[in-house]
Amino acid sequence: MDDEDVRLMLAFQAGQSGAFDALFRRWAAPLLRYLERMLGDAASAEELVQESFLRVFNARDRYAPDARFSTWLFTIATNLALNELRRPRRRAPHRSTEAAEEEGSPLPLESTEPRADDVVDARRRGAAVERELQDLPERQRAALWLTAVEGLSYAEVAEALEATEKSVKALVHRARAALADRLQGSE
């Protein structure tokens, strides 16, 4: 499989610890932003990023390059996230982006771009979509994010969610339609 991540994983398997560092640097940020959307809680997301990579580290001897590394990683993370969501919540709920805006504090996803009308509009739209995303059923949320943002195929998402490709197609569509309606309503 011609995949830089797979090459790195095989190098790590062969004992090159630097390859693991490279994998972390490549995938920690995408994993974190996915888990934040799944959990709605930055601290829990960070914890599960660590846990996901810890599992990769510990499973290095059993790794077989029969799938993309990212699919494997997101599958691990999705399982962890779904398990976490089934637990009784013990942490403070995620603060909404709307509340953060009203308080004038930085948004969790604050852009570093200079403020301009179009940027402000984009942020409002983004905040509205993010809120709606949080209200989606967890599997719809996972399916849409993994497909639309992370670029996983339906087959890969199906593997991560232990679902069929047909189900994933429906999950993605429902999620996308709900957010599109929300965006349209906010304009």
Add this chain to the structure above:
Amino acid sequence: MTPTFCPEYDEDLSALLDGELAAGRAEEVRAHVAACARCAARLAAFARVDSTLSRSASAQRMPAGLEARLRQRILDGEAGRAGGAPPRERVGRAPRRPRGWIPWAGAAAAACAGLALFVLLRPARETGGPAPGRIAESPAPPTAAPEAAPPRVLAERAPEPTPPRVEEEAPPGPATPPDGELSDASEDELSLALELSQVGGEDVQQAVSDLDLIRHLDAVERLDALDSGNRG
């Protein structure tokens, strides 16, 4: 309420964006979108959802120190695993206490092999029981090596059963030095003999005599003590 799109195409509009339609169906949907303003608007709305989410994602920054925290967790986990399984070769080994004289004694022991054999193999005397003196005073079998247990800090993380104490299952009798090594008592005795022998090769016999004298005096003291105890 009239839908603002064509339901028979809606799911495939989404799949078209994802590049998940077969070539024939994709062409069909594109042709429909080209002719249907409602579905064209719907497809644009879907695309805007994706671009909005992607923009949010790309603006996100990594928290400082995440990599360092992960590294620490991995190190903790590795250390915990290492502490949970003591190296096999250590299990059941006799304790080896620090022996400052060993570096030179190693060479000297070879030179004084005859003396060592003399000291170690000489039969017990005088009491008919265990030989008196230092050897007889230390008949306890070796216990599990202290280093066989997980290091303290690691043991707190992952307590493990105590490694098997192979020596405890050894039949009672004269302490046999494991792996051809001398017992601690024998080492002490040999050490003393070797120290005495350092004065010169010609004094080895004198050293042996001194050693015999010490052993004899030890035995006398022990017999006196035993005798005093019996009288008391």
